[in-house]
Amino acid sequence: MHSTMQTWILKTTGQNSTCSILLGEQVLESLPEIWPKDCGRAALIGDDEVMALFGDRIRRALSSCAGQVLSLGFPAGEKSKRREMKAKLEDQLLAAGFDRQACIVALGGGVSLDLAGFVAATFKRGLASIYIPTSLLAQVDAAIGGKTGINTEAGKNLIGAFHMPRAVLIDPSLTLSLPTAEWQNGLAEMVKHAVIGDAALFSAMERLALDLRQPTRISPEMMRSSLEVKIALVREDFLEQGARAWLNLGHTVGHGLEGASGYRMAHGLAVALGLFVESRIAAFRGLMSAAEAERIEDLLKALGFDLELPFDLDRISPHMKADKKNRDGAIHMVLPVGIGRMGRPRDGGYSYAVTEDEIREAWPA
Numbered sequence: 001m002h003s004t005m006q007t008w009i010l011k012t013t014g015q016n017s018t019c020s021i022l023l024g025e026q027v028l029e030s031l032p033e034i035w036p037k038d039c040g041r042a043a044l045i046g047d048d049e050v051m052a053l054f055g056d057r058i059r060r061a062l063s064s065c066a067g068q069v070l071s072l073g074f075p076a077g078e079k080s081k082r083r084e085m086k087a088k089l090e091d092q093l094l095a096a097g098f099d100r101q102a103c104i105v106a107l108g109g110g111v112s113l114d115l116a117g118f119v120a121a122t123f124k125r126g127l128a129s130i131y132i133p134t135s136l137l138a139q140v141d142a143a144i145g146g147k148t149g150i151n152t153e154a155g156k157n158l159i160g161a162f163h164m165p166r167a168v169l170i171d172p173s174l175t176l177s178l179p180t181a182e183w184q185n186g187l188a189e190m191v192k193h194a195v196i197g198d199a200a201l202f203s204a205m206e207r208l209a210l211d212l213r214q215p216t217r218i219s220p221e222m223m224r225s226s227l228e229v230k231i232a233l234v235r236e237d238f239l240e241q242g243a244r245a246w247l248n249l250g251h252t253v254g255h256g257l258e259g260a261s262g263y264r265m266a267h268g269l270a271v272a273l274g275l276f277v278e279s280r281i282a283a284f285r286g287l288m289s290a291a292e293a294e295r296i297e298d299l300l301k302a303l304g305f306d307l308e309l310p311f312d313l314d315r316i317s318p319h320m321k322a323d324k325k326n327r328d329g330a331i332h333m334v335l336p337v338g339i340g341r342m343g344r345p346r347d348g349g350y351s352y353a354v355t356e357d358e359i360r361e362a363w364p365a
């Protein structure tokens with residue numbers, strides 16, 4: 001292994017599998033080392049944009065491991081994350097005679113990983129997979145934790161499976177070609193990770209906020225810190241029955257905003273606004289200080305997020321009421337008790353029941 005490379009092994013309890021997560025700019029050179037010994041063929045699956053950008057390079061790297069590489073592209077964008085696209089990919093694999101001695105190599109952002117990962121989860125009852133995330137959001141978030149799935153008319157990510165890839169190869173230099181809007185989506189999740197579990201990462205982001213606004217080389221230390229927050233929670237609670245729910249910070253209000261916008265609002269902005277409102281709720285409740293909530297607001301603004309709320313609460317609450325964390329008709333959300341620390345309510349759970357009046361009180365005028 002290259003000396004500047006970070007490696008984590010993620011073992012899951014529910015599934016009898018381990019996943020190696022490798023971080024570093026030479027990470028693609030490790031493909032032969034982590035290649036599943038039982039796999040002769042590879043299917044490289046990614047959207048057309050990332051295939052055009054990185055396909056040749058990945059195929060070259062794969063040529064030393066897999067006897068044969070089949071490349072399957074699909075149109076970029078969230079609308080490809082649907083049943084019909086999964087079926088089409090599966091039919092292509094079947095037509096090419098793929099059996100269980102094959103590995104799915106998923107290349108791209110969260111859409112490519114969720115879709116190709118779901119194909120891997122169910123093709124012939126489960127194939128090995130390797131993820132090569134190329135968006136910042138995929139590198140720090142979607143690639144970690146084994147959740148795969150697709151959207152339906154009824155909602156996002158409603159059909160899917162937990163299926164751990166054998167390995168995740170994270171080369172931070174791949175994200176330099178991202179459009180700024182996509183970069184911002186990943187930044188919001190990094191702020192979320194910092195608030196959940198790493199005050200030092202939060203401070204580092206404050207110091208570097210202006211540089212971080214556009215795609216830039218994020219230091220390996222900051223990437224590692226962000227990854228470690230998610231890895232620790234997935235390790236503790238793979239099937240999301242407890243602490244993994246903390247990763248929903250900012251997303252209760254965020255999903256409400258996305259729903260109210262007809263899913264036209266960028267996910268990163270929705271999460272940024274969600275972090276802003278939810279930390280104010282935590283401050284109004286006395287869980288965290290008003291000064292800490294203000295630091296969160298200031299960091300988000302410094303990173304370039306416009307925290308002007310585009311809808312009032314009445315437009316958003318019907319969507320928040322549909323959230324899967326809710327119990328007994330009450331809106332539930334996870335809340336921080338400080339920067340880098342999450343709270344647990346007295347009932348021993350992980351999310352707090354929050355009334356609409358409380359949300360209204362915290363809603364910025």
Ligand SMILES: NC(=O)c1ccc[n+]([C@@H]2O[C@H](COP(=O)([O-])OP(=O)(O)OC[C@H]3O[C@@H](n4cnc5c(N)ncnc54)[C@H](O)[C@@H]3O)[C@@H](O)[C@H]2O)c1
Binds near residue numbers: 050111136175
């Ligand atoms: N499985 C999970 O745990 C998990 C977690 C978070 C999000 N997600 C899912 O991830 C999806 C969002 O992922 P995303 O934001 O990466 O979107 P995406 O996959 O659509 O990628 C965004 C755009 O950037 C392009 N792109 C990707 N890498 C690039 C690069 N290096 N240079 C230039 N362009 C590049 C893509 O082609 C695409 O057009 C959502 O569907 C969400 O549900 C899953």
Ligand SMILES: [Zn+2]
Binds near residue numbers: 189251267271
């Ligand atoms: Zn998110």
